[in-house]
Amino acid sequence: MAIHERSLVDPERVLRKERLVIDGIDVSGDWNLIILPRVIEDYDLSFLDEVLEQPEGKTILQCYQCSYCTASCPVHNYWDERYNPRHFIHLARLGLIDELQKRADVMWRCVSCHKCTHRCPKGVLVEEVLKAILRVMAKRGIIEEYPSKKFDKFFLESVYEYGRIEDGELLFGWIEKQGYQVVKDPILKKPIPFMGGVPEWLKQLAVKPIKSMNIGFLILNAKHMLFHPRTKNWNRFKQVLRKVMEEEGVFTH
Amino acid sequence: MAVALQMRKPPMGGIGKRVAYYPGCSLEGAARAYDVSTRIVAKELGLELDYLEDYNCCGAMETKNVTFWGTMLLNARNMSLAKKQGHSVIVAPCNGCSFSLQRAEYFLETDKKVFERINSLLKEGGVDPLTEIPHTYHILEWFYHEAGPEKVKERTKKPLKGLKVANYYGCLYTRPHFYARTYSHGGTEEQERPRMRETADDDEHPYYMEALLEAAGATNVEFEPMHTQCCGGPHSLSDEQVSEKFVMMILQTAKRNGADIIATECPLCHASLEMYRHRLMMKGVPDVDVPAAYFTQLLGIAFGYGAGDVKLKDNLSDPIPVLKRLGLV
Ligand code: SF4
Ligand code: SF4
Ligand code: SF4
Ligand code: SF4
Numbered sequence: 001m002a003i004h005e006r007s008l009v010d011p012e013r014v015l016r017k018e019r020l021v022i023d024g025i026d027v028s029g030d031w032n033l034i035i036l037p038r039v040i041e042d043y044d045l046s047f048l049d050e051v052l053e054q055p056e057g058k059t060i061l062q063c064y065q066c067s068y069c070t071a072s073c074p075v076h077n078y079w080d081e082r083y084n085p086r087h088f089i090h091l092a093r094l095g096l097i098d099e100l101q102k103r104a105d106v107m108w109r110c111v112s113c114h115k116c117t118h119r120c121p122k123g124v125l126v127e128e129v130l131k132a133i134l135r136v137m138a139k140r141g142i143i144e145e146y147p148s149k150k151f152d153k154f155f156l157e158s159v160y161e162y163g164r165i166e167d168g169e170l171l172f173g174w175i176e177k178q179g180y181q182v183v184k185d186p187i188l189k190k191p192i193p194f195m196g197g198v199p200e201w202l203k204q205l206a207v208k209p210i211k212s213m214n215i216g217f218l219i220l221n222a223k224h225m226l227f228h229p230r231t232k233n234w235n236r237f238k239q240v241l242r243k244v245m246e247e248e249g250v251f252t253h
Numbered sequence: 254m255a256v257a258l259q260m261r262k263p264p265m266g267g268i269g270k271r272v273a274y275y276p277g278c279s280l281e282g283a284a285r286a287y288d289v290s291t292r293i294v295a296k297e298l299g300l301e302l303d304y305l306e307d308y309n310c311c312g313a314m315e316t317k318n319v320t321f322w323g324t325m326l327l328n329a330r331n332m333s334l335a336k337k338q339g340h341s342v343i344v345a346p347c348n349g350c351s352f353s354l355q356r357a358e359y360f361l362e363t364d365k366k367v368f369e370r371i372n373s374l375l376k377e378g379g380v381d382p383l384t385e386i387p388h389t390y391h392i393l394e395w396f397y398h399e400a401g402p403e404k405v406k407e408r409t410k411k412p413l414k415g416l417k418v419a420n421y422y423g424c425l426y427t428r429p430h431f432y433a434r435t436y437s438h439g440g441t442e443e444q445e446r447p448r449m450r451e452t453a454d455d456d457e458h459p460y461y462m463e464a465l466l467e468a469a470g471a472t473n474v475e476f477e478p479m480h481t482q483c484c485g486g487p488h489s490l491s492d493e494q495v496s497e498k499f500v501m502m503i504l505q506t507a508k509r510n511g512a513d514i515i516a517t518e519c520p521l522c523h524a525s526l527e528m529y530r531h532r533l534m535m536k537g538v539p540d541v542d543v544p545a546a547y548f549t550q551l552l553g554i555a556f557g558y559g560a561g562d563v564k565l566k567d568n569l570s571d572p573i574p575v576l577k578r579l580g581l582v
Binding site: 048055059062070074075078079083101110111112113114115117118121122123125127143146147148150151152153156159160163164165166167168170171174197231232233234236237239240241244245248249250 | 278279282283284291294301307308309310312313314315317318319320321322323326327360365367374375378380397424427428429430431438439440441444456474482483486488490491492496498499502509517540579
């Protein structure tokens with residue numbers, strides 16, 4: 001028997017027999033598969049309230065579970081079937097925390113392409129709602145620090161500090177965070193590109209502009225990395241930014 | 254394809270010939286080729302970009318995922334600067350930037366509380382509060398509406414004859430419709446805002462880039478649905494497996510549909526394609542060797558500029574051999 005959205009059923013609950021005979025009748029073939037029932041009693045309705053408190057989570061109640069979002073989602077279609085935005089919304093509304101936690105390993109994988117939000121016939125801002133759910137999960141400590149969040153915070157630091165980001169610094173800073181040994185210049189303490197341990201593909205990529213004598217490009221990037229582009233009059237604004245982000249708990253979880 | 258384009262033709266004009274230009278961080282760093290070529294194209298088409306002085310980063314997806322109010326504030330500051338420079342329209346050449354500004358616009362317009370809080374926070378930070386909210390367009394929409402294919406044709410000195418292009422729009426150019434106002438359906442009354450169907454590109458089948466490049470003499474290859482498939486974007490550094498797979502699908506589709514080159518309109522998509530193209534080639538994955546160029550670089554070449562003028566050498570995927578073969582550079 002075909003099971004719709006098979007990925008939603010825990011594998012240990014699926015029973016499949018080679019031959020199945022019930023009351024002397026051989027029902028093998030189409031009917032040899034059984035899904036065991038389950039009992040759910042851990043509804044936590046305060047989870048939904050917390051999602052609704054987030055400015056991005058407000059539209060969660062508009063969802064009527066049509067699954068257009070899931071059908072559009074590239075992570076669901078091309079990466080992992082267990083990534084299912086419709087189902088995450090369902091679980092969050094019921095307050096099935098355990099079930100959400102079971103999927104914590106894929107939930108962060110949303111690439112923010114907004115196909116879901118774009119196509120939702122009910123005006124649910126799906127991508128935003130999912131991020132709100134993730135945030136509540138992080139607040140409650142039921143999802144561990146995941147790679148994209150580490151990167152997000154790393155990016156945010158740069159914006160917060162200077163008002164602008166610098167791609168090269170971001171790239172090499174991130175490489176350093178991944179555990180590679182990066183060499184820094186002694187005065188400004190900025191990573192020097194391609195010194196020390198750098199992934200092989202990146203090294204090769206850097207050889208290209210040198211080979212084609214595109215020195216201007218390299219100098220520009222090096223200059224930007226050493227003298228980070230800044231926004232003027234940033235300090236006063238920075239204080240306000242800090243204040244609102246503290247209120248949101250950005251620095252605590 | 255040409256017939257379909259004719260039928261879908263929207264009215265021209267309506268955005269303004271002189272607008273605030275928000276280049277975004279990338280265009281002043283690794284993607285300067287896009288900045289330089291954008292300025293060339295604007296000049297040729299008789300349009301004026303007014304550089305937004307002292308802007309700050311829009312925060313992109315990364316900041317948005319961590320802080321709602323912080324991101325609103327960052328974008329509101331840019332909007333306020335645009336107002337101060339006397340503009341009610343901002344154009345951004347980056348999908349991420351135009352998305353962020355349009356998203357802020359959505360929340361400021363649909364939620365009074367957000368609007369009021371942001372204004373008081375702006376004041377606190379020493380920035381003029383917003384009296385009116387400027388609208389943001391992607392630079393491609395602006396080129397299309399204020400100049401359009403006719404003007405491009407008129408300016409073309411060296412038609413891109415024989416160049417087969419796959420037009421890659423990335424995710425956020427027309428999505429989501431609530432922010433980009435490309436379409437309007439569903440949602441509650443508060444979510445309803447006037448749609449901008451006349452100026453926005455088609456939401457599921459964008460074609461402005463195709464139309465402009467076709468006018469410049471290029472041939473467009475079929476590229477749906479990969480033309481709006483995500484490249485892994487905000488996760489391109491933090492989730493390499495997924496990004497690699499997505500980029501592989503995009504490049505292979507382009508190659509197998511016969512494209513010589515992929516035209517891009519976002520510095521992030523462009524970087525992601527070039528970076529992963531290189532990695533995939535190192536791994537020996539077949540059919541991934543299509544180079545990428547910004548659509549403005551291609552237009553620049555059609556307008557008679559050289560490879561150096563549009564900084565083709567900055568492209569890590571090196572589109573020069575392909576263009577040389579066709580005698581374009
Ligand atoms: S498309 Fe919208 S209404 Fe349908 S399941 Fe997804 S969020 Fe719910
Ligand atoms: S934004 Fe995230 S959830 Fe939505 S379609 Fe894209 S990857 Fe899927
Ligand atoms: S989206 Fe990217 S390029 Fe645009 S402002 Fe933000 S960081 Fe800069
Ligand atoms: S294609 Fe990638 S970089 Fe471009 S807008 Fe989408 S996620 Fe961002």
